[in-house]
Amino acid sequence: MDFKQHDLSDDEIRRRAELYGPLGAAVRELIDAAIRTEVDDDTIRTATTQISDIAAGLRARQIDGAFGVRYNASGTGMAWGNAVVGLANGVAPPITLHYPPTGGTRAEFNLGAPYEGPPGCVHGGICMMVLDALLGSAAASDETAAYTGTITVRFLRPTMLFTPLTASAEVTERSGRKKIVRGSIADEHGDTVVAEGVFILPRETNARPLTSVDGSTRRAPG
Amino acid sequence: MDFKQHDLSDDEIRRRAELYGPLGAAVRELIDAAIRTEVDDDTIRTATTQISDIAAGLRARQIDGAFGVRYNASGTGMAWGNAVVGLANGVAPPITLHYPPTGGTRAEFNLGAPYEGPPGCVHGGICMMVLDALLGSAAASDETAAYTGTITVRFLRPTMLFTPLTASAEVTERSGRKKIVRGSIADEHGDTVVAEGVFILPRETNARPLTSVDGSTRRAPG
Incomplete structure (x- = not known):
């Protein structure tokens, strides 16, 4: 796996975050609007053409392939294309991971129309995606890289x-090359989904802990 | 849960699919372009403003809340806002579920930049999301509704x-009110991720099987 090192200062990374962050946020707004719109057919057709034109304009100069996970010499990371936490990625739900000093990973969020499964409910697959990111980050939060082995998710x-939700995860056991991580998504009445993951430490690692310019991730969960 | 019945003909649903499908596809293109763009700062700022303006235009008339799962009198379903298979939802990956006559659910797909986790790899959470939808659809493909109890995913x-992938799932056991469903994601060399789900049949159900105007889903996986 290619963790690309870039010769960028922390200030330059911050400047770029202030450019790509609002772009990602606008795309996320558009995703929501496209699902919920009830404007007339011609307005939808015009919007479709305009969106395609903007995409073509942005593609006038673009990287080949995916964004990757980039970092600079001081270890500041940019996982901006990440499907769950990437600030430039419209697919990524509006979730910011936090790392409490007591350990583990935590996030508070509220999901809207683009994350629907059963009517009015968060899609089970979105719950799994969020928990995968939380558990992966918790597994890495002691700064030892680990690969996801198995994750079991129980839907309660x-x-x-449109409800305030909290997700959290922490390492609960370590044994040999294994770490057990447990986490959950909860609303004000308690847990709605719980998860347990088995993470495996590689025999040798040259992975390095990453810090993030926006505090959202210390490594790229994935 | 509110499965809304709408008084729409199959033709009208098809007409709307031909309107919202291209809108969703254009949004998906834009998500990809926003991650990969390397155009100059001013072009990014202009695009950001234009995208916000289009979203505001689409919001001039919009539904309150999420799309829901709608169907008409003949049982044709519209889960167009669904996070994994919704044709109007940019978050939904470019995956179409198929129902082979031999049973189960199957999908062939190829994921690009918006679905990245580790550099160059599909995010583990995206794999889980896809498998949740596949397993849920397979569990419902015998036209008995079932709730997701537990899903265990093993990352091999x-x-x-940017690789041709196949996902498939099928019911492998039934016992009392439980169904066991197994599935996997595979590339040309074999399975990369395997999953097992326990689905629970409700004691009573008024759920009805849905057909889809675009063949992508017989019920709304979620």
């Missing part, structure tokens, strides 16, 4: 859209 | 971006 009851 | 090796 529906997780609702 | 990285799943690569």
Whole structure:
């Protein structure tokens, strides 16, 4: 895997985050609007053409392939294309991971129309995606890289859209090359989904801990 | 859960799919372009403003809340806002579920930049999201509704971006109110991720099987 090192200062990374962050946020707004719109057919057709034109304009100069995970000499990371936490990626839900001093990973969020599965509920697959990122980050939060082996997710009851949610995860056991990480998504009444993951430490590692310019991730969960 | 019935003909649903499908596809293109663009700062700022303006235009008339799962009198379903298979939802990866006559659910796909986790690889959470949808659809493909109880996902090796992938799932056991469903994601060398799900049949159900105007889903996986 190619963790690309770039010769960028922390200030330059911060400047770029202030450019790509709002772009990602605007795309996320558009995703929501496209699902919920009930404007007339011609307005939808015009919007479709305009969106394609903007995409073509942005593609006038673009990287080949995916964004990757980039970092600079001081270890500041940019996982901006990441499907769950990438600030430039419209697919990534509006979730910021935090690392409490007591350990583990935590996030508070509220999901809207683009994350729907059963009517009015968060898609089970979105719950799994969020928990995968949380557990992976918790597994790496002691700064020892680990690969995801197995994750088991138990759905206790529906997780609702448009509701304040909290997700958290922490390493609960270590044994040999294994770490067990447990986490959950909860609403004000308690857990809605719980997860347990087995993470495996590689025999040798040259992975390095990453810090993030926006505090959202110390490594690229994935 | 509110499965809304709408008084729309199959033709009208088809007409709307031909309107919202291209809108969703254009949004998906834009998500990809926003991650990969390297155009100059001013072009990015202009694009950001234009995208926000289009979103505001689409919001001039919009539904309150999420799209829901809608169907008409003949049982044709519209889960167009669904996070994994919704044709109007830019978050949904470019995956179409198929139902082979031999049973189960199957999909062939190829994921690009918006689905990245580790550099060059599909995000583990995206693999889980896809498998959740596949397993859920397979569990429902015998037309008995079932709730997702537990899903266990085992990551065997990285799943690569820009690579032809196949996912499949089928019910492998039934016992009492439980169904066991197994599935996997595979590349040309074999399975990369395998999953097993336990689905629970409700004691009573008024759920009805749905057909889809675009063949992508018989019920709304979620």
